[in-house]
Amino acid sequence: MKAMVLRKISPIENEPLEWIDLPDPVAGPKEILVRVSACGVCHTELDEIEGRLQPRLPVVPGHEIIGKVEGLGPGVTKFKRGDRVGVAWIHSACGKCHFCLEGNENLCLAFQGTGCDANGGYAQYSVVSEDFAYLIPERFSDAQAAPLLCAGAIGYRDLMLSGIRKGQVLGLFGFGASAHIVIQLAKYWGCEVFVFTRSEEHRKLCKTLGAVWAGTPDEEAPQKLRAAIDFTPVGETVPKALRVLEKGGRLVLAVIRKRDLIPPLDYAQLLWDEREIKSVANITRKDAQDFLSLAAEIPIVPEVEEFRLEEANRALIQLKQGRIRGAAVLKISD
Ligand SMILES: [Zn+2]
Ligand SMILES: [Zn+2]
Numbered sequence: 001m002k003a004m005v006l007r008k009i010s011p012i013e014n015e016p017l018e019w020i021d022l023p024d025p026v027a028g029p030k031e032i033l034v035r036v037s038a039c040g041v042c043h044t045e046l047d048e049i050e051g052r053l054q055p056r057l058p059v060v061p062g063h064e065i066i067g068k069v070e071g072l073g074p075g076v077t078k079f080k081r082g083d084r085v086g087v088a089w090i091h092s093a094c095g096k097c098h099f100c101l102e103g104n105e106n107l108c109l110a111f112q113g114t115g116c117d118a119n120g121g122y123a124q125y126s127v128v129s130e131d132f133a134y135l136i137p138e139r140f141s142d143a144q145a146a147p148l149l150c151a152g153a154i155g156y157r158d159l160m161l162s163g164i165r166k167g168q169v170l171g172l173f174g175f176g177a178s179a180h181i182v183i184q185l186a187k188y189w190g191c192e193v194f195v196f197t198r199s200e201e202h203r204k205l206c207k208t209l210g211a212v213w214a215g216t217p218d219e220e221a222p223q224k225l226r227a228a229i230d231f232t233p234v235g236e237t238v239p240k241a242l243r244v245l246e247k248g249g250r251l252v253l254a255v256i257r258k259r260d261l262i263p264p265l266d267y268a269q270l271l272w273d274e275r276e277i278k279s280v281a282n283i284t285r286k287d288a289q290d291f292l293s294l295a296a297e298i299p300i301v302p303e304v305e306e307f308r309l310e311e312a313n314r315a316l317i318q319l320k321q322g323r324i325r326g327a328a329v330l331k332i333s334d
Pocket of ligand 2: 093096099100105108
């Protein structure tokens, strides 16, 4: 099969993903072989490629996989050939550690990430345990469904952890793939959404998706926020977001890594009055399943920019530069 493979950590500008032939993967016991039709491009891939996360090397990245089941390993009972399935960031969890037993498999001591600890979806085929794949609601095209698996499912977890309720004001810092889905969820829940982003293009997009107010992270918002989610890869937005939170408000940090340090935080001004900061790590299978049903019910309509598989480096460079409208998706087969 053809695949885009990472062999060496490098800045994405060097186009480190290599377009090569790999042997087709084979489904082992309880595993399914998926013929990949689309794979979303996520900011976490930049963290892997540039070394802020340590992927297994070499690795096929990609953790927003949509495809058809083409082969069944011994003992598979949950899927049949031809089913359209999705694979998300959670590739496996042990099921035995105390985190798993408490329902927090996202924190599993042996957590494995798709396209990081195991090969992912920047390829024509991928293999996954039947326990870590999801049926995809029919209303979404392959390209639309791909970003639901991370941008959407993690965004859903971010929103749950923010504690936001109907009628409250939510702030979103950064307006990429995840935020453009989260705003649709938050609107559905009856929240008012303020968006802070440096990109004029993203400010336009958020307005069409129902943002009440949009400005840059340095602008004064007309009202304090009950909760905020910071999707940006930089440290400087953390004090900016805390500054616009009301007393008792919570800031959720959605990214897996920040590119640089968070500046010193003035305790009296930014943290006292019971303001909180919470990070989000990974997702559980329940997050993915619950979100996929909700996304079909609302329905969420992801905006996607499509690229060919061999254009993955270019898609990631554009993502790093903040030049993707909605979510970038690699279209691999029909
Ligand atoms: Zn992701
Ligand atoms: Zn575990």
